[in-house]
Amino acid sequence: MNVANSEGYTTADGRKIGGVLMEMKNITLRFGGVKAITDISFDIREGEIRAIIGPNGAGKSSMLNVISGFYVPQEGEVWFKGYKRGPMKPYQVARLGIARTFQNIALFDGMSVLDNIMTGRLTMMKSGLLSQALWWGGAQREETEHREKVEKIIDFLEIQPIRKTPVGRLPYGLKKRVELARALAAEPKLLLLDEPMAGMNVEEKEDMSRFILDVNDEFGTTIALIEHDMGVVMDLSDRVVVMDYGKKIGDGTPDEVRNNQDVIDAYLGVAHD
C-alpha cells in the first residue's frame, strides 16, 4: 500500500489519483449481538475506482450502507472531504454529494425514465411551492435547466428511446442503466455502486463496465463499487478492499490482492488441520 501516499498516485494506465476523499476509520457495526463489520479502516481517493469484494455475507453491503448513511456504526469515524461526518440521515448524506445504486434495483416504478432521472436532481431544485403551483417563472426555468442536464446524461448512457417509458415496463439491464443515470444526475462527488453487474449477461456487463469507466473518465467521479465478478473487478478498479466475515483481509492494487495468501484462502477455502 505504499503506492498511496497523501499526495495521491498515478495508476498503471496513467490517470492521476488525488488526495483522500473519504476515509473510514476503525468502523465497527453491530446488529444486536451480530458483528457485521469489525474494526475496518480504508480510504477512497479522489478520482479513483475503488472496489470492495469478499465472499457472501462478508459485510460489503453493510459497508456501503455505512458510507451512504443508512447505517450508523457503533464505533469508528467517517471522514468526508476532510471533515468528520456526524450521524446523518440518508437524505443529508445525499446532499453532501454521495449517490448510490442498489443491489436489487430501487427505481420508482410508477414514474417515467425521465422523471426517475430528474429525481436525482431534486436536491438542487430550489423553487418554492407557490412558483411550482403556478408553473410560472422560476419553477419552469429551473425545470428546463435541469432537463438539459438530464438529457446529457440520457445521451451519455444511450437511453434516449425509452425516456418517456414507465420504468416498471423496462427489462432488467436497462433498469440498471436508468438507476446509474439517476445516481449520475445528482452530480455526485462519490458514486457508490452495489453490484452494478449482478444478473447481467456478458454483453450487458461489457456495456456497464464501459459506462463506469466513462463516468470516471469524463466527469472525474470517484467510484466505490461492490462486485462479485472477479474479472470485472480486477479490470476496472484501481485499488481493492477485500472483506471476509466483517474483517478486512486485504487492501491494495488488483495484483497485490490477487497474490495475497489470506484472500486466496478466503475465496478458495483452506485446509483446517
Next chain:
Amino acid sequence: MFYREAGDFKTSYVDDSQTFPIKFDRWRYYAVLAVAFGVVPFLINDYWANAVFVPFLIYAIAAIGLNILVGYCGQVSLGTGGFMAVGAYACYKLMTAFPEVSILIHVLLAGGITAGVGVLFGLPSLRIKGFYLAVATLAAQFFLVWLFNKVPWFYNYSASGQISAPERTILGHAVTGAATTAQAKYLFCLVLVVGLAWLARNLTRGTVGRKWMAIRDMDIAAEIIGVNPLTTKLSAFAISSFYIGVAGALFFSVYLGAVEVGEAFGIQKSFLILFMVIIGGLGSIFGSFAGAAFLVLLPVLLKNILVGQLDWPTDLAAHIELMIVGALIVIFLIAEPHGLAQLWRLAKEKLRLWPFPH
C-alpha cells in the same frame, strides 16, 4: 387519424413537458372548457345543478385532494369526511364572524385551516405506513366528527346542532343561501375546480410531485437520493387537506346549505371519496374527475332509467340501484384495477396508431 404525434415537433423542453402534448388533445381540452363555461350555464336548471353538476364538481375537488395524498404520495387516508367537516365548520365560523369578507376568501381560508389540521393528523405517517396509517387517519375521522358535535362553539350554540349558511354574494350574485340560482352555484364551483385542478397538475408534474411519487414508489430509495421524508409527507398531507377542506366548505355552503356533521361528513363520505379515487385511477388528475363522475352520475342515471323509464316503485329502484352500483364497482375493478384513467390512457395509445397499427 387526427390523434397523432407525427408532424407535431417539439423544439423546446417547455413544449415537450406540457400537459397535453398532442394537438388534438389540447383542442379537445379547450372545447370542454368552452362548453363548461359558455354553454352549460345557459342550459342548467335547479335539478341539473343540484343532482349532477354541483356535486360532481365538489366531489372532483375532494377526489383531487385525496388523490394527491393516496395516489401521488402513497399515504392511505380514511379521514376525508372528517377533513371535509373541518373545511365546512371553518367556513361557517368565518362566514358568521366576518360577514363582510368575500365568500371566496372564506372558502380558501377554510382550506388553509384544514391543511393545518391535516398536517397534525399526518404526523403519524412518519412512523407508520399502509393499513396502520389508514387506521390512524380513521381516528381523525371519528375524533373530528365527535368534536364538531360535542363543542357548541363550532355550531354557534344553535339549538338544532346544525350549521346553516347565510346568504353571501359575489359580484352581486348570491352563491350561498336559499336565493342562489343554479347558474351561480355552478359557476362558482366550476371556477374553483378549474383553478384547483390546474394547480394540482402543476404541482404533480414538478419537483414536489416527483418527491411525492418517489416516496410512494420506494421510500428508502427516495431518502437515499435526498428526499426529506418528513417535509415531503407533510406537504402532501397539507395540500391534500387544503383541497378536501375547500371541497368541504363548498359542500356545506353552496351545495347543502345546512349541515349536520355526522350525516354529511360521516365515514361513508371518506369511503365514497376513496372509491372515487380508486375507480378513477390513483395518481391521475383526470382519474379524479372520472371517478367523481362515475359515482355521482351513475346513481342518478340508474334512478332515471329505473323510475323514470321503467316505472319501478321508488323504494325497489333505490335498492336495486345500490346493488347495481356495487356490482359495477367490483366488475370494474376486476377488469381494470388501475381505474378509468388507465382505460383512457390505453385508449389514447391505441388511438395514436389508429387506423394503421403497423
